[in-house]
Amino acid sequence: MIAxxxxxxxxxxxxxxxxxxxxxxxxTALGRAVSAAMxxxxxxxxxxxxxxxxxxxxxxxxxxxxxxxxxxxxxLQGRIH
Numbered sequence: 001m002i003a004x005x006x007x008x009x010x011x012x013x014x015x016x017x018x019x020x021x022x023x024x025x026x027x028t029a030l031g032r033a034v035s036a037a038m039x040x041x042x043x044x045x046x047x048x049x050x051x052x053x054x055x056x057x058x059x060x061x062x063x064x065x066x067x068x069x070x071x072x073x074x075x076l077q078g079r080i081h
Contacts, residue, residue, distance in 0.1 A: 008080045015073045015080075022069035029062045 037055035041048045 011076055011080050015076055019069060019073050022066050026062055026066040030059055033058050033062065 033055060037051050040051045044051075
């Protein structure tokens with residue numbers, strides 16, 4: 001019983017912190033990716049379509065990682081009794 005309580009308590013505290021960490025890391029990565037893309041477009045406007053396409057694909061992958069963390073949190077919340 002004590003081991004189950006400890007596991008639930010650990011998950012209860014770790015899941016929100018893990019999700020917050022993933023959200024902050026995602027926001028930081030998106031900011032850096034968009035910033036670098038805008039700088040590249042400013043330097044070479046003729047390459048704008050290629051840079052913009054690469055930026056959108058990269059941003060989608062970064063967001064996908066955050067969604068995977070959210071799904072994992074929902075799955076692990078089912079283990080908290």
